[in-house]
Amino acid sequence: MNTLAEENYLKSIYHLSLNAENVSTNQLAALLNTKASSVTDMLKKLADKELINYTPYQGVTLTPPGEKIAINIIRKHRLWEFFLVEKLNFKWDEVHEMAEEMEHISSNELIDRLDRFMGYPKYDPHGDPIPDCDGKFKVHDLKPVSAIEINESGIICGVRDHSAGFLQYLEKQGLTIGKKIKVEDIIEFDRSMILQMETKTVQISREVANNLLITL
């Protein structure tokens, strides 16, 4: 099996791969809160294990086995987050750090039973898709609120920023997963947006609009 550090590197490479073909040493160092030199060492180790394709100075990609491991860790992370919110009544901004530990519990039998126990949820508390036991999941096509025009509407289905502060802010505004919103106006000056909701109207900055994801 793989060490905790190896698993965290694979997971990070997977996440960064969604935005760029090749993942760079510095991107990993920033995400993992470590130094570039430490990253280089680990990349050599993962390349030796054939979990990544590594060309010095050129960044890395996951091999199929490496991707499989990464997706399995993400599956565990999101299922545990779902458990913490749905069964233990934690709030969506409280669960990430705990899930960071729990995702490394090794048993797949355990996670498959947890999945069944919860009724095979498709999305985690932040709207992210939960891979099934074969690693398959829908990548539903979300766009930031900032990408739609006046009078267009959508349903909140995810967030780009997972920080507790941002999630708490959204919670307070009632901007949570599943809520329907419609753009009532866009302020010229700073392009902040006025959103019409079920029972009220809220104004959000461009920054927030960029990090709040919807389906049409």
Next chain:
Amino acid sequence: MNTLAEENYLKSIYHLSLNAENVSTNQLAALLNTKASSVTDMLKKLADKELINYTPYQGVTLTPPGEKIAINIIRKHRLWEFFLVEKLNFKWDEVHEMAEEMEHISSNELIDRLDRFMGYPKYDPHGDPIPDCDGKFKVHDLKPVSAIEINESGIICGVRDHSAGFLQYLEKQGLTIGKKIKVEDIIEFDRSMILQMETKTVQISREVANNLLITL
């Protein structure tokens, strides 16, 4: 916080302390599957942290803070075992290894909520008491089946050996937690015992009788 290795040492010292005042280096090495020299190194470290009282060559005892940590880990271990059996339908012989990993999940808030979620269970699947969030628990006074006489009876409340093999054997014989048994006969030759149960009669070796615990 403490490392995983430190937590495992404290837990092992706690368990061994139940049978002997001072815990020796070799006892720990045997239980932790490591070498005596490694144990010595760790004992120095734990003594520096004031989690154990260590006198070279004389063995160790836990300090109050050390004991508190040990009991908290045991609480987590047993609550997770209960969860795995009661909620995820694992068998009692399947959960120990998973709980060995899960007991190191750090959040106490998580474990307290898990405790509530399950209705504050008092005993784990093997009959061992689960400490409450203050570390308190009943040490109910059990005796091995081998300690009672012909015609005496009792209720199975625990096991001394927690190995999967032993637990599976008991399961197959129907000798599980809560079952009532009565000693029908003791064979002279090897002191094996014939137990009368609800619907049948089973014969167990002295070895088994020594490891099966009952209340009267």
Next chain:
DNA sequence: AATAAAATTTAGATTAGTCTAAATTTATTA
């Protein structure tokens, strides 16, 4: 009490993961 055996500690290495500082390679820009 002297000697042998057992238990324990010390000495010196090793591995995983990390770090700083220096060297090297790649990318940018004048």
Next chain:
DNA sequence: TAATAAATTTAGACTAATCTAAATTTTATT
């Protein structure tokens, strides 16, 4: 395209946890 800046790797060191082999201390046995 030559100089400069940025990114990355290499070199050398450190900590935690482990090991083997040797030295020391305690315990048991003549």
